[in-house]
Amino acid sequence: MNLRSSALLLPIAFLAGCPAWDPMQRQPKYKAYQSSEFYADGLAMRDPPSGTVPYGSVGDPAVQTGAGEDGKPLARAPLPLTPRLLATGRKKFDIHCAACHGLVGDGQSQVALNMSLRRPPSLHLYRDVPDGYIFLVISRGFGLMPSYAAELTPEERWGVVGYVRALQLSQHAGAAQVPPGTMQKLQGDAR
Numbered sequence: 001m002n003l004r005s006s007a008l009l010l011p012i013a014f015l016a017g018c019p020a021w022d023p024m025q026r027q028p029k030y031k032a033y034q035s036s037e038f039y040a041d042g043l044a045m046r047d048p049p050s051g052t053v054p055y056g057s058v059g060d061p062a063v064q065t066g067a068g069e070d071g072k073p074l075a076r077a078p079l080p081l082t083p084r085l086l087a088t089g090r091k092k093f094d095i096h097c098a099a100c101h102g103l104v105g106d107g108q109s110q111v112a113l114n115m116s117l118r119r120p121p122s123l124h125l126y127r128d129v130p131d132g133y134i135f136l137v138i139s140r141g142f143g144l145m146p147s148y149a150a151e152l153t154p155e156e157r158w159g160v161v162g163y164v165r166a167l168q169l170s171q172h173a174g175a176a177q178v179p180p181g182t183m184q185k186l187q188g189d190a191r
């Protein structure tokens with residue numbers, strides 16, 4: 001290839017890579033809420049076919065929604081709290097919740113210090129709410145707190161609920177709840 005032909009090819013290569021000329025990008029399409037003469041109702045946006053369910057909503061409704069058949073938040077998590085689920089909950093709490101509610105859930109965090117309008121509360125104040133309530137707050141958000149439904153699957157949310165319970169217990173356990181072996185060790189350490 002001589003110098004002249006490569007000089008000719010250069011602008012062509014440039015144009016081919018330019019999005020404004022890309023027919024895939026500039027094809028006719030409808031945007032949200034636009035009207036359409038194609039459909040009888042004049043709308044471009046269509047209802048999903050009947051029977052369509054949202055992604056992630058298949059499975060035990062209690063696990064998916066955190067509510068019982070009466071629509072009230074479940075008192076207890078509908079999943080067995082295995083060590084594995086709790087470990088997942090801890091990991092997800094540290095990633096998604098601790099930034100605002102603090103690593104031990106006491107509301108002490110750098111973000112909290114800088115939120116003047118409404119601070120993330122200490123989660124130790126929520127010992128008496130049902131498990132399903134905490135699940136709902138994570139799923140839907142609450143006031144200034146965003147929803148974490150996109151970041152956490154329902155199972156992961158139950159893991160976080162379990163870990164919040166573990167954090168609460170860690171700050172409020174009485175001597176009677178400490179396993180005997182651990183109690184001896186604690187007493188030994190205290191001496």
Ligand code: HEC
Nearest residue numbers: 096097100118119120121126134137138142143144145148
């Ligand atoms: C961006 C900061 C932020 C993050 C991250 C965050 N929260 Fe919150 N959270 C808040 C704020 C702020 C409130 C108080 C909202 C209000 O009252 O308007 C709140 C409130 C709550 C409440 C109390 C709701 C009530 O009834 O008063 C719970 C429980 C809670 N958060 C749990 C969580 C859990 C679990 C996570 C992690 C999945 C999480 N939060 C992540 C900021 C956050």
